[in-house]
Amino acid sequence: MANHDILLSSARWPADLGQAPMDDDSFRKMAEEIKRPRTTAVSVFRAAPQAAQHPTVLPASEKDAGSTALNLSAPNPDRVWESLGVVTFDPAQLSGKGLFIESQQSGVTTYFDILRTRLLHAMQERGWKRLAITSPTHGCGKTFVAANLALSLARRPSSRTVLLDLELRHPGLAKLFGLADIGPIRDFLNGEQPLESHFQRVGRTLALGLNSTPIPDAAETLHEPSTAASLSEMMIQLNPELAVIDAPPVLVSDDMLALLPQVDAVLLVVDGTRTTTEEVRACERLFSNQCPLMGVVLNRAQDRKLRRFGIA
Structure with a gap:
C-alpha cells in the first residue's frame, strides 16, 4: 500500500456517496494540502517560513489581484x-525574597557567580545554549536557583540571557518576582501569540518568558511540535548566550521527559534536608544517554559554611 493510502485512507470518499475513488494524483494533491503549514501568530521581526523561502513568488490569483509579496529579512535580535516590554524591579524588595540583582547585596551572589x-564555560565549549534547571521532586528550590542564576548571568553588561518558566503545572517565577497580569505562556508555545507580545525585558541583558496560568496537560503541551518550533524561534530572535529554563521536577510526572528533547543540558537541584540518595540516582539514570547532566546544586545544605546552597 502506498504511503499516502496509509496517511489519508480515512479521507477516501465512499462509493455510495456518488464519488469516484481518488487516483494517485488526487491523493498526492490532498496530501500536500494537508501537510502545508498553517501560520498563526508571526512575529513582525520574522517572515513566515514560506515567505522567506519564496519571497517574490505569488499564486496566480494574488498576482491578478495586484497584491505584493512581503520580503522580510531575517530577525535582528x-x-x-x-x-x-520593559519591567523594573526594586532591588531591596527582591532581596527580601532571596533574589539579588546587584552582586553587593549578599554574599550568596558569589556562589551564583561561580x-x-x-556553566558558561562548559556550555560555550560545547556550543550549547539551553539549560534546564530541575529537581527530583517539588520544593527543592530549583525556581530560586534558576532565578538567581539568570540574574547573575544578566549582571554581565554585554550579555543576553533568557529566563523561561516551563514548569507548566506549577509556574512559580512570576510570583517569585512579584509580577502580575502575566499572559498564559501556552499562547506563545502554540504559536497563537508572537514572542514580543509575551516576553518582557529587564534592562538590556535579561528577557523573561513567564507564566501565571497552570497547564494541566503539561506533558502533552511540551510534546507538541509547535512548542519545539516556538522555542527554536525564540532562540533565533533573541539570540541569548544562555536560556535558563525553570523545568518540571523529574520524578513527579513525565513532563521533564517530554521537555528533554528541547534542552541541551540539565542542572539538578537537590534539597539537603529532604532529597534522598536514591532520588538523585534515579534522576541520573533517567538522564543517562538522553541529556548531559552538568552538575548538582545542593540547596539548604546542612554545612553552614555553604550558606544557602552548595555546588557539588
Missing part, C-alpha cells in the same frame, strides 16, 4: 530586544 562562570 537588537530590534527584537528593543521591542519587548556557578554562572562554570
Whole structure:
C-alpha cells in the first residue's frame, strides 16, 4: 500500500456517496494540502517560513489581484530586544525574597557567580545554549536557583540571557518576582501569540518568558511540535548566550521527559534536608544517554559554611 493510502485512507470518499475513488494524483494533491503549514501568530521581526523561502513568488490569483509579496529579512535580535516590554524591579524588595540583582547585596551572589562562570564555560565549549534547571521532586528550590542564576548571568553588561518558566503545572517565577497580569505562556508555545507580545525585558541583558496560568496537560503541551518550533524561534530572535529554563521536577510526572528533547543540558537541584540518595540516582539514570547532566546544586545544605546552597 502506498504511503499516502496509509496517511489519508480515512479521507477516501465512499462509493455510495456518488464519488469516484481518488487516483494517485488526487491523493498526492490532498496530501500536500494537508501537510502545508498553517501560520498563526508571526512575529513582525520574522517572515513566515514560506515567505522567506519564496519571497517574490505569488499564486496566480494574488498576482491578478495586484497584491505584493512581503520580503522580510531575517530577525535582528537588537530590534527584537528593543521591542519587548520593559519591567523594573526594586532591588531591596527582591532581596527580601532571596533574589539579588546587584552582586553587593549578599554574599550568596558569589556562589551564583561561580556557578554562572562554570556553566558558561562548559556550555560555550560545547556550543550549547539551553539549560534546564530541575529537581527530583517539588520544593527543592530549583525556581530560586534558576532565578538567581539568570540574574547573575544578566549582571554581565554585554550579555543576553533568557529566563523561561516551563514548569507548566506549577509556574512559580512570576510570583517569585512579584509580577502580575502575566499572559498564559501556552499562547506563545502554540504559536497563537508572537514572542514580543509575551516576553518582557529587564534592562538590556535579561528577557523573561513567564507564566501565571497552570497547564494541566503539561506533558502533552511540551510534546507538541509547535512548542519545539516556538522555542527554536525564540532562540533565533533573541539570540541569548544562555536560556535558563525553570523545568518540571523529574520524578513527579513525565513532563521533564517530554521537555528533554528541547534542552541541551540539565542542572539538578537537590534539597539537603529532604532529597534522598536514591532520588538523585534515579534522576541520573533517567538522564543517562538522553541529556548531559552538568552538575548538582545542593540547596539548604546542612554545612553552614555553604550558606544557602552548595555546588557539588
